Amino acid sequence: MPSDGRIGRRRFMEMSGATLIAAGAADLAGCAGLAARPAGQTEGIAWFARFGITEQLVADALSAALSRGADAADVFFQHRISSSLGLQDGAVNRAYASVSLGVGVRAVKGDQQGYGFTEDLTPEALREAARTAAAIADGPSRPGPSRFHVEGRPPQRYPMKLRWEDVRPDQKMPVLSELNQRAFAADPRIEKVSIYFADEYGAVLVADSRGRIVEDVQPMTLLYLSCVAGQDGRRESGGYNVAGRAGFELWTPERLDRIVRRAVERTTVLFEAVPAPAGEMPVVLAAGSSGILLHEAIGHGMEADFNRKGTSIYSDRIGKPVARPFVNVVDDATVEGARGAINVDDEGNPAGRTHLVENGILATYLHDEISARHYGVRPTGNGRRQSYQHAPLPRMRATYMLPGPHRREEIIASVKRGIYCENFTNGQVNIGAGDFTFYVKNGRLIEDGKLTRPIKDVNIIGNGPRVLEQVDMVADDLEIDEGGWTCGKDGQSVPVSQGLPTVRVASLTVGGRGPKG
Amino acid sequence: MAHDLLEAARGATALARKAGAQEAAAVASRARSVTVEWRDGKLEKVTEATTRGIALEIYADGRYGAVSTSDLRPEALERFIADAVALTRALEKDPYRALPDPALYRGQAAVDLDLEDRAHGSLTPARRLDLARAAEAAARSAKGAGAILSVSTGFSDTLGESWRVHTNGFEGSRRGTDFHVWAQVSARDADGRRPEDWDSGGARHLADVPAAEDVGRRAAARALGRLGSRKGGSARTALVVEARAAGRLVAALFEPLSAAALQQKRSFLEGKAGEVIGSPRLHLGDDPLVPRGLGSRLYDAEGLAARRFPVFEKGVLRSYYVDTYYGRKLGLPPTTRGASNLAWQLGESSREALVAGVRDGILVTGFLGGNSNGTTGEFSHGLQGFRIRAGALAEPLSEMNVSGDHRSLWKGLVAVGNDPYPWSPMRTPTLVFEDVQVAGV
Numbered sequence: 001m002p003s004d005g006r007i008g009r010r011r012f013m014e015m016s017g018a019t020l021i022a023a024g025a026a027d028l029a030g031c032a033g034l035a036a037r038p039a040g041q042t043e044g045i046a047w048f049a050r051f052g053i054t055e056q057l058v059a060d061a062l063s064a065a066l067s068r069g070a071d072a073a074d075v076f077f078q079h080r081i082s083s084s085l086g087l088q089d090g091a092v093n094r095a096y097a098s099v100s101l102g103v104g105v106r107a108v109k110g111d112q113q114g115y116g117f118t119e120d121l122t123p124e125a126l127r128e129a130a131r132t133a134a135a136i137a138d139g140p141s142r143p144g145p146s147r148f149h150v151e152g153r154p155p156q157r158y159p160m161k162l163r164w165e166d167v168r169p170d171q172k173m174p175v176l177s178e179l180n181q182r183a184f185a186a187d188p189r190i191e192k193v194s195i196y197f198a199d200e201y202g203a204v205l206v207a208d209s210r211g212r213i214v215e216d217v218q219p220m221t222l223l224y225l226s227c228v229a230g231q232d233g234r235r236e237s238g239g240y241n242v243a244g245r246a247g248f249e250l251w252t253p254e255r256l257d258r259i260v261r262r263a264v265e266r267t268t269v270l271f272e273a274v275p276a277p278a279g280e281m282p283v284v285l286a287a288g289s290s291g292i293l294l295h296e297a298i299g300h301g302m303e304a305d306f307n308r309k310g311t312s313i314y315s316d317r318i319g320k321p322v323a324r325p326f327v328n329v330v331d332d333a334t335v336e337g338a339r340g341a342i343n344v345d346d347e348g349n350p351a352g353r354t355h356l357v358e359n360g361i362l363a364t365y366l367h368d369e370i371s372a373r374h375y376g377v378r379p380t381g382n383g384r385r386q387s388y389q390h391a392p393l394p395r396m397r398a399t400y401m402l403p404g405p406h407r408r409e410e411i412i413a414s415v416k417r418g419i420y421c422e423n424f425t426n427g428q429v430n431i432g433a434g435d436f437t438f439y440v441k442n443g444r445l446i447e448d449g450k451l452t453r454p455i456k457d458v459n460i461i462g463n464g465p466r467v468l469e470q471v472d473m474v475a476d477d478l479e480i481d482e483g484g485w486t487c488g489k490d491g492q493s494v495p496v497s498q499g500l501p502t503v504r505v506a507s508l509t510v511g512g513r514g515p516k517g
Numbered sequence: 518m519a520h521d522l523l524e525a526a527r528g529a530t531a532l533a534r535k536a537g538a539q540e541a542a543a544v545a546s547r548a549r550s551v552t553v554e555w556r557d558g559k560l561e562k563v564t565e566a567t568t569r570g571i572a573l574e575i576y577a578d579g580r581y582g583a584v585s586t587s588d589l590r591p592e593a594l595e596r597f598i599a600d601a602v603a604l605t606r607a608l609e610k611d612p613y614r615a616l617p618d619p620a621l622y623r624g625q626a627a628v629d630l631d632l633e634d635r636a637h638g639s640l641t642p643a644r645r646l647d648l649a650r651a652a653e654a655a656a657r658s659a660k661g662a663g664a665i666l667s668v669s670t671g672f673s674d675t676l677g678e679s680w681r682v683h684t685n686g687f688e689g690s691r692r693g694t695d696f697h698v699w700a701q702v703s704a705r706d707a708d709g710r711r712p713e714d715w716d717s718g719g720a721r722h723l724a725d726v727p728a729a730e731d732v733g734r735r736a737a738a739r740a741l742g743r744l745g746s747r748k749g750g751s752a753r754t755a756l757v758v759e760a761r762a763a764g765r766l767v768a769a770l771f772e773p774l775s776a777a778a779l780q781q782k783r784s785f786l787e788g789k790a791g792e793v794i795g796s797p798r799l800h801l802g803d804d805p806l807v808p809r810g811l812g813s814r815l816y817d818a819e820g821l822a823a824r825r826f827p828v829f830e831k832g833v834l835r836s837y838y839v840d841t842y843y844g845r846k847l848g849l850p851p852t853t854r855g856a857s858n859l860a861w862q863l864g865e866s867s868r869e870a871l872v873a874g875v876r877d878g879i880l881v882t883g884f885l886g887g888n889s890n891g892t893t894g895e896f897s898h899g900l901q902g903f904r905i906r907a908g909a910l911a912e913p914l915s916e917m918n919v920s921g922d923h924r925s926l927w928k929g930l931v932a933v934g935n936d937p938y939p940w941s942p943m944r945t946p947t948l949v950f951e952d953v954q955v956a957g958v
Contacts, residue, residue, distance in 0.1 A: 093580070093611035114562070431713070435885060511899070
């Protein structure tokens, strides 16, 4: 369908479906034959040397970006090779591939930004993009760096054993065919199976006017199995997906087995579903992907750009109690192999673990360079961007709640009438008013302290700060979800992760159609 | 039309054939765009760039692959396409993949869609800034503007062009402009909430874009109208869905109309052609030939000559969106791959008159998240808007949800407004539904 295009300034998150998977093929790089390099950071320019990128070229671009008096400038090179294979109607009969190569140049004056980008990596095109960015300022030229250095010791959060450059399509195809057969074998009600297997590799290079330079080699892979089942003239669809920053070794027999089992279970259980209730009630969130609650209820509202502008419901609340003392929420770049892991952010800053809520107290916003300067704090490594076509923004990485003092069984047993949410497709938030939603694809009723009949397809709505106050039980079973989540903000999509222990929210509005029980 | 893009598209298909493909379709495109973002009295960000790329579909030995690249260095492109053909040949066969029947390329409408504003080149940086600044000034002059926390506005414009070339005879080009202006306003509520709302408009020609002042004023009025919102009670009630918001529901009704959804058994509208899906007020078609339309086109995403066709007539489903591939799988003749502009049979009433007509219910001014299950028709969305009491707008509502089933929702479509939302190709008017479940307190 046509959409309203760039004006939709929504903050949302969704499970990557087939349509979201960037396409590509591993052996389409146009650069095979070059020596394989380790993933992660490397000293100076390594990956991009193949495109003729030199420190001199980078220095010239930065000088041009500073030529009209900007305070600071950076360049962001990106080379991303995406591949995917699709299985439908029993055959691996479609392949997609894309190569994305380009550079963005940014000039910053105060909190104003000029941004230009180009797919053409020649010195002339780079200078032209830099001059476009430079025009944000209007003053005498400032000198750029003549030498570059790599800061700190580079971490390695996505070590790869089997690199995508070295994996041939005929190694991947049997994975899809076997999953397809097993899905049909798992349940006679399965009528259709679609599978997408995507992988991505490449690198980014960031250099700035302080003379910092860093490259990061960033893999990604995602496998999505969706199915349609039929029973008594009804049809239901469901699926399961797994994603991570890893090589081909991620796809172990155990993981593939889980994908089939959960996709089929989550689809066929829908036939037993009863209408979800309507109205306010206790909601128990299962460990794992329920972290979508944090992403929407607090994560976006803690992104410092909204607070710098005074438009978040969390503006002016740092240091104040927002939840019970056993509630701790972090945004973490360091979860090894997670879809939301990064070694370094897209402004070249080190990325670690940031406490949003520490012992119930609102602790730290998620910063990029501009907001960190505004608040006079160190950047938190949250400056991220979709691609070279975009200036960075404060964005989440892997957002989760630390384990708490309760047990899962005791939490479920504590609820007389409520619902239990297990599996989600998407969520959205209004940053300023604080209202957020998430869509529950699979869940169960809780009746007299027990999980009973399945429910499905119900949206849940709450208000961020009020819901945090209502988190009154947190279990010790934290699980970081392995799914392929994508977060959208201001028209930019970035990969993220999320997690949660089993949590009870004393009251949320459940948007069902059935009686409240 | 840019000859270099035609040459690039022809070149890509030739490289595909050289590498062993029998057939190929290529699109070479380029877009020049400028975006100016303005906030609270000063320029926030300017982004300006020209982007380009080639996309290629490959048909080789009964197999299919689709690739794209922005790395157009000649040696890299040749290698990329050769590798793409090799990858395609490694796949399993798919007898349903083929370029469209060339007969369907013929008969393009002899109309000037007028999609390019030739004055685009004379748009100056100062003019863009003036428009963004004017939107903010108007927002800040709104009644009650003292509660405004922040105003973000912006203006963007794009000139895009492309050539599509198929090895079985199709060559076509598009060239068009678009211009957008927007404003977003945040306000401070008494209890610490900071509700926000926005207004925007976009068009093919600068002269058709709404006045920046009107956009700013409307954004401020909408945001300030959210102050003091609260959650209403759970009920079955009438819903008046504002034209701007209605696109969400219509998109969910249209998604299951695609041949892909039908063939994959993910459509609650499978086998429903000729059946009653909605009330007689559900009457609309697909019209790709609207001059200056945001979704207008002379040929579709497969090169098929674009034509108008009915989708729903007096509530009866008349047509699906059928592309070549899934059409061949289903044994259905292709219509077109995706919606262009929607053309509604409008009602006679304004939004205000429709609100007055329902007496008691909810005016929905926006949805928040939620989803629709295209396989079953069930939906559930967050909503915001206003309570309607005695035919007039009363208190603002927030943190509520609406849920139902598209199989019954549209049968309860009791009125359609006279106010198609002009800034989206869906051109939805205000829609009034009776007896819908909302959840709240």
